[in-house]
Amino acid sequence: MIKDSVALLKAAQKLDEEALTAIFDEFAPAIYKYTLRLCHDPIIADNIVGDVFAQLLEQFAQGKGPRTNLRSYLYQTAYHLVVDRSRYNQHTAPLEIAVNMSGKGQSAIPTHVQIEERVLMEGLVTAMNSELTEDQRHVVILRFLEDFSLKETAEIVGKDVNNIKVIQNRGIAKLRKALGAQLEDE
């Protein structure tokens, strides 16, 4: 099993089957989740995952593809595919993402704190889908849900780092304003 990311990438560039399989196993679930957050459609998210890895294979077969940051490259490809499918503007997000927050260790009957947190999360998801612009929502997802750095986020979105900072701050400000009353109650 190839563990080092650099060695994994080099082996994948040589079309090593084990490396290519390891890349899929490592990144496919995350790409699916990211795509699902953008397009809100499990079927489309699954198709985009397939396209992302098919493009990756094609790039490797042509001697191209990522040289350093494989994760950022995969997210960038997924983002472009989502944009190409023109599904990005649909903000009919199901709230199951926030509603199904119950963990395995939690009891069947939610406590008062858990209910308040669940309501807060629902409000957050609703505000993300309704209040934020596309760029703001995308930057917030990449920065806080996918844990990308400012530089990586800038690469994926295709904008300057300072521009990403501005977009991020404006998005957070909008979410704070939308959840203001709920945050004060808490």
Add this chain to the structure above:
Amino acid sequence: MEPLPDDTKIIDLLSKLKDSNGAYPSDILTSRRQTYLRQVANVGLGIGVATGIKNTAKGGNGAGAVATVTSKILETALIAAIVIEAGTAAYIYRDKIANLIRTYTGSPNIQEVASPSADTERVEITEVPSVTVTITPSGTVTVTITSGTPSAEVAGDNNNNASSSVDATPSPDSNGNQYGLTPKPVRTKDSNNNTDDVKNNKIGGGNGNNNSNNNKP
């Protein structure tokens, strides 16, 4: 720029949202993984992934396998049809294609035309290799002319060496200018048959009353 306390709360909420559901359903993930592994195998075999991309775009679930087989069959049939069609067209238009290739690749032809005289000379040289050697028998040939013309005498030895004899004056039988060997006119009317008169008439200095003198202008 320091985040506000409310911003910190929102960021914490977003971090919790990160762990929310949205996981890849296991059955769909398994199907997608199998499709991906087939594509990896195809890349290893040198087959393009474009077909795989199309299949992926068409059906993400189990339908991909059937579509892959169908597309491969169609691809093979198309390639075979193209090859057959190209071969037939090349056979039908083979002459035109050959001319076209000659036009593009061939250098201008320069035809050498030899003159007929040169050919005949060459043929004559090659067709007559024989050498004729004539051996003349030895002997002495003496030509004596009584009229006082100079005589040439060529003598050869008796050996077998090839020797050529050249006469200064050709024989009377041969044609040509035979100065001094013209036959003498025979005077029939003159009963004296004087050879001196004849000689004088021939020279042109005679004083006699013969016919020959009367005939002169």
